[in-house]
Amino acid sequence: xxxxxxxxxxxxxxxxxxxxxxxxxxxxxxxxxxxxxxxxxxxxxxxxxxxxxxxxxxxxxxxxxxxxxxxxxxxxxxxxxxxxxxxxxxxxxxxxxxxxxxxxxxxxxxxxxxxxxxxxxxxxxxxxxxxxxxxxxxxxxxxxxxxxxxxxxxxxxxxxxxxxxxxxxxxxxxxxxxxxxxxxxxxxxxxxxxxxxxxxxxxxxxxx
Amino acid sequence: xxxxxxxxxxxxxxxxxxxxxxxxxxxxxxxxxxxxxxxxxxxxxxxxxxxxxxxxxxxxxxxxxxxxxxxxxxxxxxxxxxxxxxxxxxxxxxxxxxxxxxxxxxxxxxxxxxxxxxxxxxxxxxxxxxxxxxxxxxxxxxxxxxxxxxxxxxxxxxxxxxxxxxxxxxxxxxxxxxxx
Numbered sequence: 001x002x003x004x005x006x007x008x009x010x011x012x013x014x015x016x017x018x019x020x021x022x023x024x025x026x027x028x029x030x031x032x033x034x035x036x037x038x039x040x041x042x043x044x045x046x047x048x049x050x051x052x053x054x055x056x057x058x059x060x061x062x063x064x065x066x067x068x069x070x071x072x073x074x075x076x077x078x079x080x081x082x083x084x085x086x087x088x089x090x091x092x093x094x095x096x097x098x099x100x101x102x103x104x105x106x107x108x109x110x111x112x113x114x115x116x117x118x119x120x121x122x123x124x125x126x127x128x129x130x131x132x133x134x135x136x137x138x139x140x141x142x143x144x145x146x147x148x149x150x151x152x153x154x155x156x157x158x159x160x161x162x163x164x165x166x167x168x169x170x171x172x173x174x175x176x177x178x179x180x181x182x183x184x185x186x187x188x189x190x191x192x193x194x195x196x197x198x199x200x201x202x203x204x205x206x207x208x
Numbered sequence: 209x210x211x212x213x214x215x216x217x218x219x220x221x222x223x224x225x226x227x228x229x230x231x232x233x234x235x236x237x238x239x240x241x242x243x244x245x246x247x248x249x250x251x252x253x254x255x256x257x258x259x260x261x262x263x264x265x266x267x268x269x270x271x272x273x274x275x276x277x278x279x280x281x282x283x284x285x286x287x288x289x290x291x292x293x294x295x296x297x298x299x300x301x302x303x304x305x306x307x308x309x310x311x312x313x314x315x316x317x318x319x320x321x322x323x324x325x326x327x328x329x330x331x332x333x334x335x336x337x338x339x340x341x342x343x344x345x346x347x348x349x350x351x352x353x354x355x356x357x358x359x360x361x362x363x364x365x366x367x368x369x370x371x372x373x374x375x376x377x378x379x380x381x382x383x384x385x386x387x388x
Contacts, residue, residue, distance in 0.1 A: 013321070017345055020239045023234055025234055028234065
């Protein structure tokens with residue numbers, strides 16, 4: 001068989017290779033429109049920090065309300081709930097506060113260490129934004145009835161807001177100002193005192 | 209409507225022009241995606257992804273090449289990258305099947321010429337297969353292939369020649385049938 005003949009036959013036979021059906025135009029067009037729409041909405045969300053925070057806070061509140069309603073509707077011996085609810089509720093807030101303080105401590109320790117070796121990564125700003133929402137919730141919760149913890153939360157809110165607003169291409173002066181604030185108000189020391197290292201239950205035995 | 213005008217309208221956010229651009233090119237993109245993927249679902253995904261990316265990047269299209277060339281460069285990139293991922297996934301699945309002692313029915317075991325040819329094309333190296341499918345199956349020119357794959361025209365020609373040689377070799381035991 002000559003090369004020419006082989007190639008001709010090959011081309012003819014190859015037409016059967018993965019022979020496509022009719023193009024599903026409309027279905028694919030709908031898929032494209034849906035994907036672009038979803039991406040547009042995601043971009044809008046990312047570009048608008050207020051909307052993002054608003055949605056985050058709304059989600060937390062909705063979850064809280066949901067849990068509250070669900071636990072309130074649970075059947076159970078009323079006297080036991082009545083006598084134990086105060087302590088149990090306070091304990092829950094303390095556990096939540098301990099978890100929040102642990103995350104914040106990790107963030108601030110990492111931030112300080114990065115600041116010494118150069119410019120901190122943009123991820124610190126992202127984490128700070130996440131924690132800011134929780135800080136506000138903590139300040140509005142019974143956990144903030146403790147004056148010492150409330151003072152600490154106020155300072156943390158300020159520091160986290162400063163870190164959250166750090167621009168990725170900003171100068172080092174902003175970072176130094178945040179570090180100075182941390183040191184002058186002994187934020188990390190107070191944070192560690194309020195939230196001693198150790199497993200969860202041990203942490204809640206600190207100043208909390 | 210001229211291509212340049214169509215692009216300008218799409219850039220301005222005209223939905224009807226977006227659809228017109230899609231209609232003008234979707235068949236060829238889908239056919240290529242299907243030929244390379246051999247699977248309708250994958251071909252649809254690759255085609256959709258191609259157009260989503262094209263609409264997003266149209267602002268950066270400078271018009272140095274034809275729109276179809278630019279679009280096919282996106283399509284081949286989407287399809288080839290997608291197939292690499294699918295291949296990795298399928299290899300993992302095959303490894304699991306092997307480990308479980310599941311026997312896979314290989315197409316090569318079937319003595320049918322058409323199937324053997326399909327298997328031989330499947331077994332070609334990635335680059336050879338892409339060029340062979342684009343040129344011999346879908347009728348792209350070497351210039352179009354070169355522009356889509358970002359290679360020289362000569363490279364496309366050389367790869368096609370090697371692809372055919374490999375196929376000829378793989379189908380040698382069918383020489384009698386081919387000749388008859």
